[in-house]
Amino acid sequence: MEFRIIDSGWRFSDGHLRHCWFRLADARGRERVRAVTFRELAYLPIETRDDPDMLGKQWGALRGLYNADVDFCYTALGAFAPEHLGVAQFYGAAAEAETEAIAAAEARRRMAAVEATLANYPQSKLIPADIRRVRLLIERMERLRMLAILGHPDPRLAKKGLGRDGAMGIADDELLSQQGENLLRGLAKLREDFVFQVTSAHVARHEITGALVQMARYAGQVASRQRGNIGMGFSIAIPLAAALSNAYASNVGRSDSTAHSSADSVSQGWSQGESESWGHSVGQTQSHGTAHTESTVVTDGVGSAHSDSVSAGWGHTDSVANTASGAHTDSWAHTDSQAHTDSGSHTDSWVHTDSASASTAHTEGASWGTSDGVSSGSSTSQGHTDAAGSAQTTGSSFGVSAGASTGHTDSRSTGTSAGTSDTTGASSSHSDSAGQSDSVGGSVSAGLPGVVSGSASYDHGWTSGSSDTTGSSASQTATSGTSASTGSADSSGSSSSMSAGVSSASGTSQSSADSTGSSASTGSSHTASAGGSSSTTTTTTSGSADTTGGADTRGWADTTGTADTRGGADTSGWAKTQGSADSVSGSRGSTDTVSRMHSVASGVSDSESWGEAVSEGWSEGRSVARSEQAGRSHGEGVTAGQALAMSGGHAFSGGLSAGIVPGLSINRGWQTEDDVAIRLTEIARGLESLLNTASHEGGFLTTALMFVGEQGSRAAEALVPQSFHGPGVPTPVLTVPADESLRQHALAFRPSLEPDGDPFGIGLLWSKWGTLLTPAMLAAYTCPNLFEEGTAVTIQEKLPPLGFYPELPGEVVLGHQVSPETADLTTAPLRLARDRHFHTLFAGDTGFGKSVAAERMVYETTRHWQLRTVVLDFGAGWRKLLNAPGLAGHVEIRHLSPGGVRPLRWNPLQIGRYVPPEVQWRIFCDFFGTVARAGVRRQIPELREALRRVYLGSGVLVDDPECQRDRVWGVVRPGEAAVAGQPAGTRLNALPGPVRQQLAVARSQVIGLADLYSDIEAKLLLIPERDTTLRGVLEGILFRLHPLVQGQAARQYAAGLDAIDINAVVPGDWGIAILEGGKFLDDFSKAFLLGWAAWHFYNDAVIQRDELGVTGDARIQIVFEEANKILSGLDTGAEEETGGGVSVSEQLTNWWRDARKYGMWLHLITQSPSLIPTGILSSCNNMVVANLKNPKDRDAMIAALARSEKGFVDEPWRRFLASIPVARAVVKLGYTTDRAQVEPVYIQPLMLDVPAPSRDEIVARLGEIAV
DSSP: OOEEEEEEEEEEETTEEEEEEEEEEETTOOEEEEEEEEEEEEEOOGGGGGOTTHHHHHHHHHHHHHHTTOEEEEEEEEEOSSSOOEEEEEEEEEEEESSHHHHHHHHHHHHHHHHHHHTTSTTOEEEEOBHHHHHHHHHHHHHSEEEEEESOOOOOOSOOSOOTTOOOSOOOOOSOSOHHHHHHHHHHHTTOOEEEEEEEEEOOHHHHHHHHHHHHHHHHHHHTTSEEEEEEEEEEEOOOOOOOEEEEEEEEEEEEEEEEEEEEEEEEEEEEEEEEEEEEEEEEEEEEEEEEEEEEEEEEEEEEEEEEEEEEEEEEEEEEEEEEEEEEEEEEEEEEEEEEEEEEEEEEEEEEEEEEEEEEEEEEEEEEEEEEEEEEEEEEOOOOOOOOOEEEEEEEEEEEEEEEEEEEEEEEEEEEEEEEEEEEEEEEEEEEEEEEEEEEEEEEEEOSTTOEEEEEEEEEEEEEEEEEEEEEEEEEEEEEEEEEEEEEEEEEEEEEEEEEEEEEEEEOOOOOOOOOOOOEEEEEEEEEEEEEEEEEEEEEEEEEEEEEEEEEEEEEEEEEEEEEEEEEEEEEEEEEEEEEEEEEEEEEEEEEEEEEEEEEEEEEEEEEEEEEEEEEEEEEEEEEEEEEEEEEEEEEEEEEEEEEEEEEEEEEEOOOOOOOOOEEEEEEEEEEEOHHHHHHHHHHHHHHHHHHHHHHHOOEEEEEEEEEOHHHHHHHHHHHHHHHOOTTOSSOOEEEEOOTHHHHHHHTTOOOOOBOOOTTSOOOSBBSSOEEEOHHHHHHHHSOOOOSSBSSBOSSOOOOSOBOOTTOOOSEEEEEEEOTTTOOEEEEEEEEOGGGOOOEEEEOOTTSSHHHHHHHHHHHHHHHHOOEEEEEESSSOSGGGGGSTTOTTOEEEEEOSTTOSSBOOOOTTSOOTTSOHHHHHHHHHHHHHHHTTOOTTTHHHHHHHHHHHHHHHTTOOTTSHHHHHOTTTSBOOGGGHHHHTSOTTOBGGGSOHHHHHHHHHHHHTTOOHHHHHHHHHHHHHHSOTTOHHHHHHHHHHHHHHGGGSSHHHHHHTSOOTTOOOGGGOSOSSSEEEEEEOOSSSOHHHHHHHHHHHHHHHHHHHHHHHHTSOOOSOOOEEEEETTHHHHHTTOOOGGGOOOTTSOOHHHHHHHHHHHGGGGTEEEEEEESOGGGSOHHHHHHOOEEEEOOOOOHHHHHHHHHHTTSOOSSSSOHHHHHHHTSOOTTOEEEEEOOOSOGGGOSOEEEEEOOOOOOOOOHHHHHHHHOOOOO
16 A cells, blocks of 8 residues: 555635645554545636637646646546536635645645646636535445546547537547546436546656666667578589699789878767755744723923024935956867766754843923924023922833844855876887789680690789878866855844833922023024823833754766867956035024923823744855866878889690580578567557657656446446547557555545556556556546536637727726626726726616616716716605715606605696697697607597697797787786786786796796696597597597596696706705606606606707806706616607607707717616617717627627628627626716727626615704605
8 A cells, every 4th residue: 555544624714715735654653644625616608619629728738737747636426316506516625734734825825827728728727615515525435336537548639519609511520529428427317326536647757768878778679570581592503624724824913102191080078967956944033012001190380492403415426337348259169078066055043033122111290392483693692490290100011022123144155176187199000011913824716626725824913012001199178167056045033021020219309499590592493392201111121033044965977988179268357437426514503492381191001012033044055166178189191102013924734625514503581570570669659659749749658547337337348448449559448456555545635646667667657557648548538527417517608709808098987897708707907997988788688787887887976076967766766865975965866656645746847947838739749649659640639639739728838929918917917926027917928038038938837738628638529429530639638637537646746836847856966866757657647757757858958048148057967777677769861740840759869979979878778678779879978788698688788789780700799798697787988089998898886885764864964855
């Protein structure tokens, strides 16, 4: 057993696992603590399915983790009983150290690296591991049976599926690309719990490189034995011959030879050795002290002081610095060298701190004063002082003091070594050659009978020669080495001490002095003084620190070589610096103070002090050794030789030959192949390739385990090779039963590192239960799996392309931005500046936060820019602004629905203070009919005629000729003289326009909706029963008016002098007026009243600026809650009859087009943006869009966000708007001069987190209004 778990535990934070820890003891009893931390995979965008580099991203992440020395682990938990959880995937990192704190801190740092590298899957999410799931994981690893997975998995770089929009082109024909998914899917099919665990430990690169060299040698040896040749031959020959010859030969020969040789060699070598060492020490002290002092002082006295001082100053500094340098070096060298350098460093440091403290307490009476004035020149003073005083002091003190000390030690050593070697060599060579040749020949020929001819020859020759070569060589070697080491140690220490003392002193003293004098001064001065007492406690702390540090560094270099080096360096430089400094200073002052005091003071003081000091020391050592050698050798040789040979001879021979020469030859050859050597070569080359890849990318010694149930055991044996086996890997993937000792590894999330012999003698390729894997192979096991039946969401699309603006200016903060890269909520605020404030649209389905975003913007803009804001609230959701900070006294609430504590007492037929009565008459009918969706051909004209009769019956239409000709209403009536400022009987056409306007407002105060209802009802009674069309027209108008003319609503919206001017509803110069629709009024009545109030707000502000000459912005913003209910009936098209005027639809569209130039902003809040007139929608340059599911609404918003609503492109945007979660929104701030700042951003709006006031709280804050 490699180790055993002595103890273990979990650490939690906020309901999530912080880390697991295990105290391990190896076979020798040595103990270490292993800490493991986890994150759970929560989200992978569906786009990763059609990412061909899905596994490549994990490959790259593991290459990075290897470089960061991270021990990486992956776990997939399948839990199906008793609770069906599905599959949960965990990623983790582990570290080992002497203590849990150190191991846990390193594990968390490594986990940060894991999270950072896995961020290369865009917008993926890892969340802290849930306690319940971790408990399930541990419990199943403790009880399920184990299978070990050995061998090398085959990583497959291919798409794992199709995205939401599918794909075009040729489908890939790769092997199974969903490797991990295939394993999880197969096991989940059985509905048995399982765990798939992969743990790894990074292997040092130098170990991998060393193994690669061994394997390469082995592969070369085996490969050389793969093939060979075997040959065999046989031949027979039978000669028979006779010869007769006669020959004479003479030969003379001579030879001369000359040889020249030259050799030149150059060698160069360089070596360097380096070592470093360091040490660290930390110390900490704490101190605590308290002091208590009581004192009573009685002082009478007169004091006089005089002082003079003179000072002057002047400074001047000149400096000149000029430096130039040059260097020229020519060198060449050739060196053959061998160098060996060993170095060592050793540092010992210790810190000792002694400290002492002393505490004294002193109490005395003191005087102080203030003075002002101007004085100049000189002054002399004589005075007379009488003083008498007594003092009694009692005090006690207790103090604790702390001291801190810091020490620093530097050590440096430098060593230089130099060596020179000279080598002179000589070489000579001599060669002799001799040769001799003899030849005998004969021939016989036969032709015609009796004719025989023959010949014979003999040759003999001799050749001799000699060669001498002489060479010399010389070499010189110079070797130098330098060794330098530096070390430093910093330490600081602290000490604490405690002292206590009680002291008391009492005494009485009296003194008197009589003096007389006079004083004279030039200038003026004023002095005020007051007497007081001060109690001073002084604590004196002294500390000492003795720090001793040492660094012992040893280095040596052993270098041999033969070299000749020549070089030269020419360096010159000069520096010149000049400087001068002159300084003269002086000052003069004069002070004269006279004070008189009488004080009695007593006081008690308590003080407490805490101190803490930390000491830290570092030491560092470094040694460097270098050597260089260079050499050159040269040799030349000359060889000359001469040979003379003479020969002669005479020979005669005779003979007769005849015969035949038969021959027989047999040959056979074989080529051999050693299959054993071939197979071993393939295996060795595969492992060599594995090690070669690992030496470049990194290698992990990995243990992969399966924990399965009874049925899952066989299934896992089939699924593992199905998922991970493939061609081109050194060894196949297979499963083997694991013994119980491996369970300790699993519970500690630690791979098997116990060596297991291999036939190659390397010991690194595998352990007993582990295999050396490259990052690509490990990625096949640990790549995030797109598995839907589990805790990770893998079918949701990632965020579409979004902007991110962390540095927008502005006082108003709308929310915090979401990162478009990681989809995480950031702290970067989305700010709104006043010059970018514009008409804003808030769109979203019910409950998704559109009103939350609107509340924040209204609150911030009103408070920061002091605007006059009117909120047209269909319900009662905005009253919380009454409790918003910074708005006290600037919030008004009025209720439209009957029964409210602050009802809006308003007469909708009362003429606006600046609105011409004929204009309001016509617009009222058009607006009422449009919101009521009344018929434009019959109902609106009937309503218009009825209201005209009512207005003419009370003389409201003061500019109408019929009214002006009327005997009753065409003149100023007796009760109207004060309003008109003219005597009764004055004709209306003789009055100025503003006076007629005031008269129209006054006359309209006595006409209400009940009068309009009565007029229409009276006409209905005169309509015959058979005229069903006209009766239906009038009954439709009465149906809409009825809720406002019956019950409590009849009193609330009746005529009367107590009705308010709707334009004065905003409190003070700035603030928020909330008109609540409530829940006891029908939607039509609320839509009409809120819209009609908005019409008054808007036109009142416009008329003041266009016709009355009011300057400056109106600073008004109007918020239309449930805007679609107010504005959805406006876009009626060409069928609307206006009687020659501008339609209501056109009028309100012009509001949004023209309002901003009057300093007004109009904001819409709607669930159905598609029902808003397009002219209004296009005027909203700023928009906040929450979740929208209606296709028409999404199309409208996609177009407003400058995305394609046609569906050919930007299709992800359509789906994104339908999947935005609660409390998130897309924001576009389109009013800017910078095109780069108009892109949509994704935010979490800031919530106005204040409670809504109750009915009683509203009454307590604002009062109650009775109708």
